Amino acid sequence: MEPIPSEETGLGPEAMEAPDGEILGKMIRDARKEKGLTLEEAARAAAIGRSTLSKIENNQTRPSFEIIRRLMQTLELETPQLFVQSGQSGVTGRRDFTRTGxxxxxxxxxxxxxxxxxxxxxxxxxxxxxxxxxxxxxxxxxxxxxxxxxxxxxxxxxxxxxxxxxxxxxxxxxxxxxxxxxxxxxxxxxxxxxxxxxxxxxxx
Amino acid sequence: MEPIPSEETGLGPEAMEAPDGEILGKMIRDARKEKGLTLEEAARAAAIGRSTLSKIENNQTRPSFEIIRRLMQTLELETPQLFVQSGQSGVTGRRDFTRTGxxxxxxxxxxxxxxxxxxxxxxxxxxxxxxxxxxxxxxxxxxxxxxxxxxxxxxxxxxxxxxxxxxxxxxxxxxxxxxxxxxxxxxxxxxxxxxxxxxxxxxx
DNA sequence: GGAAAAAGTTTCCTATAGGAGACGCAACGT
DNA sequence: ACGTTGCGTCTCCTATAGGAAACTTTTTCC
The missing domain is CATH 2.60.120.10 (Jelly Rolls)
Structure with missing residues (x-):
C-alpha cells in the first residue's frame, strides 16, 4: 500500500464555515435552561451524550441533523426558530398578486x-x-x-x-x-x- | 501508551437507529427531481459534495444539521415536512369542517x-x-x-x-x-x- | 448498435461527531 | 478547612461524515 495516492489526496470537509455562527448553541442552551433541565437530564431525554450536548451548546461541533431533531423534540423547540439564522429576515413576502418566477x-x-x-x-x-x-x-x-x-x-x-x-x-x-x-x-x-x-x- | 484502557473502551455512536427510516432521503430526492436538478447542480448550489448528496438521498449517511439546512434552502423544502416522521398523532377529530359564520x-x-x-x-x-x-x-x-x-x-x-x-x-x-x-x-x-x-x- | 456524454454510485481517505469517563469547580453542610 | 454532591467541560477514542475521484449506469446522438 503506497502512502499517498499521488494526485488524489482526499482532502475531506475542508473549510466550510458554520454560517449559524454562535446562534444554534445559544438557542439550545436557552431552551434547556428555560425548561430547567441540566445537561444530564436533557441529554438523557434526547438520548444523546452529556458531552455531546455540552459541545453543541458551546458551538464546538457541527451536530448531525438527527441529533438536532431529537433535541428539538425534547426541548420543544420550534423548527422555524432554528432555521432562522444569520439575520435572515423573519419577515418576508411583500408581493402583489404578481408571481415571482x-x-x-x-x-x-x-x-x-x-x-x-x-x-x-x-x-x-x-x-x-x-x-x-x-x-x-x-x-x-x-x-x-x-x-x-x-x-x-x-x-x-x-x-x-x-x-x-x-x-x-x-x-x-x-x-x-x-x-x-x-x-x-x-x-x-x-x-x-x-x-x-x-x-x-x-x-x- | 497502553493498548486498551481496560474498562473504559470508548464505544462510539453505538446503535442509534435512524428514526427517519427511509423518509429523509426520499424527500430530498423528490424535491431535487421536482426542481429538475441533477446531483451535480443541486450539490453545487448547496455547496456540498456530489457524493454526499447521493449518500443522503440513499439514506447511507446521517447528515449533519448544517448540510440539511443548506439543502433545504437550495431545494426550498419546508421544514415541517422534514421533521414529520415520528408517527405523531393524527390531529383534528371529526367536526373538522366549518364555514365562517x-x-x-x-x-x-x-x-x-x-x-x-x-x-x-x-x-x-x-x-x-x-x-x-x-x-x-x-x-x-x-x-x-x-x-x-x-x-x-x-x-x-x-x-x-x-x-x-x-x-x-x-x-x-x-x-x-x-x-x-x-x-x-x-x-x-x-x-x-x-x-x-x-x-x-x-x-x- | 456503438461512441460519447451525462448522471449517479462507490471507493478511498481525512477530519471530526459523539459517547464514556476523567476532570474542574462551584455550592452546600458538617 | 474538608468531604460531598451536582453540574459543566475536557480528553480520549472509535465510528463515520463528507469530499475527490474512480467507477458504473443511463441517456443521447450518430
Whole structure:
C-alpha cells in the first residue's frame, strides 16, 4: 500500500464555515435552561451524550441533523426558530398578486398555485394564492388530499367547494372555510372568470 | 501508551437507529427531481459534495444539521415536512369542517378583530380579520407578542408593519408577510380609511 | 448498435461527531 | 478547612461524515 495516492489526496470537509455562527448553541442552551433541565437530564431525554450536548451548546461541533431533531423534540423547540439564522429576515413576502418566477409557481389543469413568502423556508404554515380556472363542473375523480389542516379564504370569483364528507359549499368573496385537508377536497369555479383563493396550509 | 484502557473502551455512536427510516432521503430526492436538478447542480448550489448528496438521498449517511439546512434552502423544502416522521398523532377529530359564520368580536383601541371559523374549536391555526383603525403614527410602547408564527395578508388599505428586529414595512392590498410572532410587532394604518387585514396565527 | 456524454454510485481517505469517563469547580453542610 | 454532591467541560477514542475521484449506469446522438 503506497502512502499517498499521488494526485488524489482526499482532502475531506475542508473549510466550510458554520454560517449559524454562535446562534444554534445559544438557542439550545436557552431552551434547556428555560425548561430547567441540566445537561444530564436533557441529554438523557434526547438520548444523546452529556458531552455531546455540552459541545453543541458551546458551538464546538457541527451536530448531525438527527441529533438536532431529537433535541428539538425534547426541548420543544420550534423548527422555524432554528432555521432562522444569520439575520435572515423573519419577515418576508411583500408581493402583489404578481408571481415571482422560480419554482414558486405550480400549475395543474385546474389550479394555478403561487406560494407566498417562499423566501422564508422555515415556516410551518404554507400560504399560497390559487387561481381556480373556470371550467365545467365535473365530478372529482381524485380528491386533493394531504395530511394537515387548511384554511381557505375566497378573494374573488364564485366557486363551489366539494368535500368528501360534507355537502358542496358555494362560496364567494370574503367567505372562508377551515377543514382537515386529509379529507378529500376540491374546488370548481362557477363564475365566468377564474376564482382567486388564499389558502393557508398546515402540515401535520 | 497502553493498548486498551481496560474498562473504559470508548464505544462510539453505538446503535442509534435512524428514526427517519427511509423518509429523509426520499424527500430530498423528490424535491431535487421536482426542481429538475441533477446531483451535480443541486450539490453545487448547496455547496456540498456530489457524493454526499447521493449518500443522503440513499439514506447511507446521517447528515449533519448544517448540510440539511443548506439543502433545504437550495431545494426550498419546508421544514415541517422534514421533521414529520415520528408517527405523531393524527390531529383534528371529526367536526373538522366549518364555514365562517359570524364569529367573535374583539375590539381594542387600535384593532377590531373578528375570528373566522370560530365554531371549530379544534383547529390549530387561528384565522381572523382585523380592521386596523386609522390613527396617527406613534411609536409602540408595547409590542404585540405571542409565541408562534403568523401570516398576514392585506385585504385593503395601506399600512405599515412595525417589527422589533426589522425595518418597518409598508404594505398594501395583496401584500403578505410571514413572521415569528414572538418578535414584537404592530400595525399602523396610513391610509385615510381603516385597513383590513387577514391574519392566520399558529400558536406554538 | 456503438461512441460519447451525462448522471449517479462507490471507493478511498481525512477530519471530526459523539459517547464514556476523567476532570474542574462551584455550592452546600458538617 | 474538608468531604460531598451536582453540574459543566475536557480528553480520549472509535465510528463515520463528507469530499475527490474512480467507477458504473443511463441517456443521447450518430
Amino acid at each position: 422560480l419554482g414558486e409557481h405550480k400549475e395543474t389543469s385546474t389550479y394555478d398555485h403561487e406560494l407566498l413568502c417562499s423566501e422564508l423556508t422555515s415556516k410551518r404554515m404554507v400560504p399560497y394564492i390559487s387561481t381556480i380556472k373556470a371550467r365545467d363542473v365535473t365530478e372529482f375523480d381524485n380528491w386533493v388530499r394531504h395530511r394537515g389542516e387548511e384554511f381557505m379564504f375566497v378573494l374573488s370569483g364564485e366557486l363551489i367547494l366539494y368535500t368528501e364528507h360534507y355537502r358542496p359549499l358555494r362560496m364567494g368573496p370574503g367567505d372562508s372555510v377551515y377543514y382537515d385537508s386529509g379529507m378529500g377536497h376540491g374546488c370548481v369555479s362557477v363564475s365566468e372568470e377564474d376564482a382567486k383563493v388564499l389558502w393557508v396550509s398546515l402540515e401535520v | 359570524l364569529g367573535e368580536h374583539k375590539e381594542t383601541s387600535t384593532y377590531d378583530h373578528e375570528l373566522l371559523c370560530s365554531e371549530l374549536t379544534s383547529k390549530r391555526m387561528v384565522p381572523y380579520i382585523s380592521t386596523i383603525k386609522a390613527r396617527d403614527v406613534t411609536e409602540f410602547d408595547n409590542w404585540v407578542r405571542h409565541r408562534g408564527e403568523e401570516f398576514m395578508f392585506v385585504l385593503s388599505g395601506e399600512l405599515i408593519l412595525y417589527t422589533e428586529h426589522y425595518r418597518p414595512l409598508r404594505m398594501g392590498p395583496g401584500d403578505s408577510v410571514y413572521y415569528d410572532s414572538g418578535m414584537g410587532h404592530g400595525c399602523v394604518s396610513v391610509s385615510e380609511e381603516d385597513a383590513k387585514v387577514l391574519w392566520v396565527s399558529l400558536e406554538v
